[in-house]
Amino acid sequence: MKSPVAAVAIALSIFLGLPISSFAGSQDIVVEDAWARASIGKNRPGAAYMTVRNTGTDPVTILSLETPLAMMPDIHRTTTDANGVSSMAPAGEITIAPGEAVSLEPGGLHAMLMRLETPMVEGESFSLTLTFDDGGTVTVDVPILGIAARGPEG
Amino acid sequence: MQRRHLLTYIGAASGALALALFAGWWQVDGPGAPEPVAKRPLPLTEMDFRMTDQTGTAVGPESLLGNASMVFFGFTYCPDVCPTTLSDISSWLDDLGEDVAQLNVVFITIDPKRDTVAAMAEYVSYFHPAIQGWRGSRDQTMRAAEGFRASYEKVATGGGDYTMNHTASVFMFDAEGQFAGTIDYHEPREFAVPKIRRVLARTEEETS
Known part of the structure; x- marks a missing residue:
């Protein structure tokens, strides 16, 4: 039996993942509060929202999205100019600083789900995979809420 | 001295x-x-456009006179701003309770090519029942946007798909059709609801 101190040290090093990490930071990514709105049919694009938190010590960049639900998923940003005209464009690569989080929320960044393969039905869910610049991926299960939902609580 | x-x-x-x-x-x-x-925006009495509402009834700016009104533009293929605006407005209307009966709430599509009357009817049915969905021909939509001083523009997204940039503000009018201010898209409820109440109060003064 090893000393309790050594056991704690080993446990701690496993917990922190210090020496064994081959990826630079995506294993430190936590995705919270993912949700999406139901769609009407599959001709209209859908949108999904979530908070992507970087709990590590290195910056991490989201490169792309993938989901069996849509052929063309991409992160888009909605902006509104001084005249109240709102427009939407691909957000490009999004880098999350250590200890920071990026929120995909209505009226700002959102995972735009273009070319739906199936309608998004309230009560169902789908998987969404985020690929990061270190080659790592994180897959989340996204619950589908009603069309009029305003947040992860509905 | x-x-x-x-x-x-x-x-x-x-x-x-x-x-x-x-x-x-x-x-x-x-x-x-x-x-x-x-x-x-022009007063509603100076606007001139013909549209069809979600029930198939012919409507125009004169249909809004007699009650205070909230009018906004959008399209049903819009994944983010439009459902957000409609669900925000639905929650403001919930706050107003019975006073909603004194208010016209109209969502006008700026994408009549894809948004048929049936598509508008289905879309608005998912939100507060007071919200109407109006659809006009391309020309009539342009005339409506001119009257409201709203703008919109088609933007290709590749593969023949397109999205629309558009004015996302909510325009308010009193019962006589006079412009009574805007609510910005995504305005917090604690600002939006009192603004609507003020327009409703003004309408009550005018009609009493």
């Missing part, structure tokens, strides 16, 4: 001049300046 009087007069005169200049600046360029007239 004389000289001292003169100085007082000069002081008072230059003070008055400064005040006049300041007042002039305040009203013309400063915070007291009126909103540029060209940017404000």
Whole structure:
């Protein structure tokens, strides 16, 4: 039996993942509060929202999205100019600083789900995979809420 | 003594001049300046466009007179801003309770090519029952947007798909059709709901 101190040290090093990490930071990514709105049919694009938190010590960049639900998923940003005209464009690569989080929320960044393969039905869910610049991926299960939902609580 | 009087007069005169200049600046360029007239929507009584509502009934700006109104533009293929606006408005309407009966709430599509009357009817059915969905021909949609001083533009997204940039503000009018201000898209409920209540109160004064 090893000393309790050594056991704690080993446990701690496993917990922190210090020496064994081959990826630079995506294993430190936590995705919270993912949700999406139901769609009407599959001709209209859908949108999904979530908070992507970087709990590590290195910056991490989201490169792309993938989901069996849509052929063309991409992160888009909605902006509104001084005249109240709102427009939407691909957000490009999004880098999350250590200890920071990026929120995909209505009226700002959102995972735009273009070319739906199936309608998004309230009560169902789908998987969404985020690929990061270190080659790592994180897959989340996204619950589908009603069309009029305003947040992860509905 | 004389000289001292003169100085007082000069002081008072230059003070008055400064005040006049300041007042002039305040009203013309400063915070007291009126909103540029060209940017404000016309009164509903001066607009002219024909559309069809979600029930298939012919409607136009005159259909809105007699009650206060909230009008906004969008399209049903819009994944983010439009459902957000409609669900925000639905929650404001929930807050207003019975007063909603004194209010017209109209969502006008700026994408009539894809948004048929049936598509608008299905779309608005997912939100507060007071929200109407209006659809007109391309020409009539352009005339409506002109009247509201709203703008929209088709933007290709590749593969023949497109999205629409559009004015996302909510325009308010009193029962006589006079423009009564805007609510910005995504305005917090604690600002939006009192604004709507003010327009409703103004309408009550006018009609009583």
